[in-house]
Amino acid sequence: MARRASWQEYQKEIAADKYYYARSCIRQNFFPGSEKAFLDILSNDLGVDIFDDPLHTSCTGIGYHSDVVPLETIMTVVARQFALMAEAGYENFISSCITSFGIYNEVLSTWEEFPETEERTRRYLKEATGRELVKPRSIAHTSDIMFYHREAIARKAKRRLVNVHTGEPLKVVEHIGCHYAKIFPKSGIGGSEFPYVLAGMIEAWGGDVVDYPERRHCCGFGFRNYLVQANRGSSIANSHKKLESMAPYKPDFIVANCPGCTMFLDKWQYAIAEMDGTTYGANGKGIPVLTYEEMAGLVLGYDPWELGMQFHQVDVEPLLDKLGVEYNPEAKYLGVGGKYIGKPADAAVNCAEQRRLYEIRR
């Protein structure tokens, strides 16, 4: 992918500092460590101003895409988030979720194209909450922000995305959420065909980006397609297609910037393994799936369990070993204060077999 310079044709303005942070519903539940890591990396490692506002809510995007939240409602919810941002004294809105990022862009653009919808939303917001809509100066996804600061992170790196045993760069599959740039190609770094937002991080931190045939394909998340059990066959089939396509490249890990993609590329590996016995990792187990915050966190020397990597379906230990990350295997399922948080049953995609401290204790 090094030959590709076309991403430079797609540039958007990304604010350098003073961010208003909007969280993701899925990530708070499935990757809570990633959102915390994002805040820690920005505030502590990079020293930029980022505001995590307890007042903001879900963008209701999942409900909207599943036909249970009407357009007027989601526009008003979005308007409220923007109003909260302005009240907090910020104007750079950053979203942790790709679905939300798509929603924010779509709503702003709808207001632009159909000014009467903006007027109506202002009225609803005022009536419902007494707040005033102030549109953000910039909108970015949090992966854009990490991309923007990738060189600064590289300068502070404790390690690079390199196999410490072989000295070879790690082979990384990057997966971009559909609503990052497929709705508005210009809203994404690198456009929709060859997004560079994650590839840029991987390259800056020493890894090799894998360009495999189904790289651009959707993970199959699709809202209705996983919410309704009868439809999940088509959801998993899409991840299946991607995994089949990437496996010959023997990737060391997958990194995604979308909450749903990260979840499904990880968890569908479990389901596929249990359904037809197929695993995709070179070691006969699963391929670890990381968030970009986890990738950045490992590069910066964060503890994997602090990053919440024990929440993954596919064990990350083989990757940690390749990276030379020192970690305490016994602490994997110990939460705050050493409290045992429970552990998943063994599965075909997993590989950690050692007896753990908590198992001895029990």
Place this chain on the structure above:
Amino acid sequence: MRNINFGYGISRPRVINMDNNDLRKSNAIIAEMPELQACIGCGSCTASCTAGNLTDFNFRKLHTSVRRGEYKGAYEELSKCMLCGKCRLVCPRGINTRGLVMLIKRKLGDF
């Protein structure tokens, strides 16, 4: 691998996968009737088809699928043809469509 009932499976793609399809039978059909490749997909055969007006038999689609190496069910489907020969009269490319019905059945057998 355990027997877990997920309530769903991995849906099979309905894509025509030309990397997996075996084109030998298709090539044999085309070799015997090269003018079949001259089909321009006009649909006259299907429009005039006695059987196609009563069932979902679609001759244009069927022989196109066969040419792509999709043979499954073709023989059985072709049994719907009443061999009236109207399709051959209307074909603007002069393809012996009636003969083609028999040719495909003969080459494929009950695939």
Place this chain on the structure above:
Amino acid sequence: MAYRVVIVGGGAAGMQTALELKSRGIEPIIVERDIELGGKARGWHKLFPSFTPAGDIMQPIAQRVKDEHIRCFYGQEVIGIASDGVTLRSEERIPADAVVVATGFTLFDAHRKQEYGYGLYDNVITSVDLERMMNGGRVTLTDGSEPKRIAILHCVGSRDEKVGQKHCSKVCCITGVKQAIELKQMFPTADVFNFYMDIRMFGPGYEELYREAQEKYNVHFVRGRISEAAETINKRIQIKAEDTLTGRPLRMTVDMLVLLVGMSANYDNPTLAASAGLPLAPNGYFKANDSFLGVVRSQQEGIFFAGTVTAPKSLADTLAEASLTASAVDQYLKNKYNAK
């Protein structure tokens, strides 16, 4: 003294117009941006539908231009046109009694259709690249081996609003048929698939050639646009399309993907048109005075068109139009100066 006509552009249209004017006793001057004459047809291998080597047509024309001692300016860009002459980038002005705009077209830049990976993946080439390879006498994959399965995609940069190309480029369909046959002649055991939206065989002998490609050469025609191309681990190209005649998605891996690039209006058409107060058609080409009797006339007296500057055309149509242009210029000059 002979009337003097400046012809902007020394491609097929410009050269042929110059020769026709000269034979009518008018003095043509060709202003060419490049350092030599010939335009886009230079370096083309063979011409549809007869497989005539392009050089057999173009070289005699260029030779006649030389033999007739037609004045040519090379490496000179025209930035302004008027009925009484043209202005060069060097600010030099060449006065004339009439001007012929024969600046042709710009090849659609296949990089702009990013989903096909041109310039990124080995063995994704354009129709122009293929002509150059054939001219060089050898068509191979980048590793030097022979392709066993080839896909040819029609309408790259044509009929595609995503890249601002609403028009049909007219010549790509027949070029695709011609190149498919040439590839089958070179590689008889290879499978060649043409992916098309509509097959537009508008010229004499074209439909016959299409049928020959289908029936004699067993070229597979699939009605459906390739939606994306990606490189596989062994450097082949995976493509996706819909086989619209069966109503199902279709995918396959090929060794070579040929993109039939269309014709774009020149990027400097707006400034050139504005300099003369001439309108452009919505697709960016110069707008002819009318579609029937005024196809080589502009809406300004004394400014004429020849060739693909007004719309995509085949080389045959371009050469035929050049005679028409010369006749229209001749008539204009006669009317203008006889009236004095």
